[in-house]
Amino acid sequence: MTILPIIKHANEILRVTCEPIAAVTDQVRAFMDNMLDTMYDAPGIGLAAPQVGDMRRIVVLDCIRDAEEDEKQPMYFANPEITWVSEELAEYEEGCLSIPGIYENVTRPAECKVSFLNYDGDLAEMHCAGLLATCIQHEVDHLNGVLFIDHISRLKRGIAMKKYKKQQAETM
Numbered sequence: 689m690t691i692l693p694i695i696k697h698a699n700e701i702l703r704v705t706c707e708p709i710a711a712v713t714d715q716v717r718a719f720m721d722n723m724l725d726t727m728y729d730a731p732g733i734g735l736a737a738p739q740v741g742d743m744r745r746i747v748v749l750d751c752i753r754d755a756e757e758d759e760k761q762p763m764y765f766a767n768p769e770i771t772w773v774s775e776e777l778a779e780y781e782e783g784c785l786s787i788p789g790i791y792e793n794v795t796r797p798a799e800c801k802v803s804f805l806n807y808d809g810d811l812a813e814m815h816c817a818g819l820l821a822t823c824i825q826h827e828v829d830h831l832n833g834v835l836f837i838d839h840i841s842r843l844k845r846g847i848a849m850k851k852y853k854k855q856q857a858e859t860m
């Protein structure tokens with residue numbers, strides 16, 4: 689089990705657009721396993737490669753909160769691409785392992801379709817709804833250098849960032 693250090697806002701690495709991978713190799717799978725260990729350890733329900741300083745388009749998720757060991761449902765996405773979003777919107781309170789302690793309501797499409805390469809390297813497509821739809825959109829945003837705080841009003845972001853900076857200063 690390898691726990692990778694998580695990169696925090698406002699590190700510029702989190703603002704870089706990540707590159708697609710050519711194929712899901714054993715090396716990629718090992719990295720996905722480390723990402724998952726890191727995510728469960730944090731604990732979190734999603735993690736994108738740039739959050740651990742890797743500029744490849746790779747995401748892991750497990751949207752079952754507080755799952756026991758036998759209920760875990762890890763999901764692996766390489767080169768995920770949102771191919772469709774619903775007109776219907778949904779609001780969830782989001783947080784991010786790279787912006788610890790900050791939680792804000794974000795409105796996104798309620799459902800989406802995502803195409804990706806799975807753990808075996810096969811092309812797959814998934815229809816996502818509920819928390820999973822929010823999670824995958826949040827993680828794909830990371831691959832494009834976008835953070836959930838970019839989706840809230842400038843006023844709310846200002847207040848949240850003031851709180852975040854104060855917290856970060858206190859934990860240093």
Ligand SMILES: [Zn+2]
Pocket residue numbers: 783784785786826830
């Ligand atoms: Zn995040």
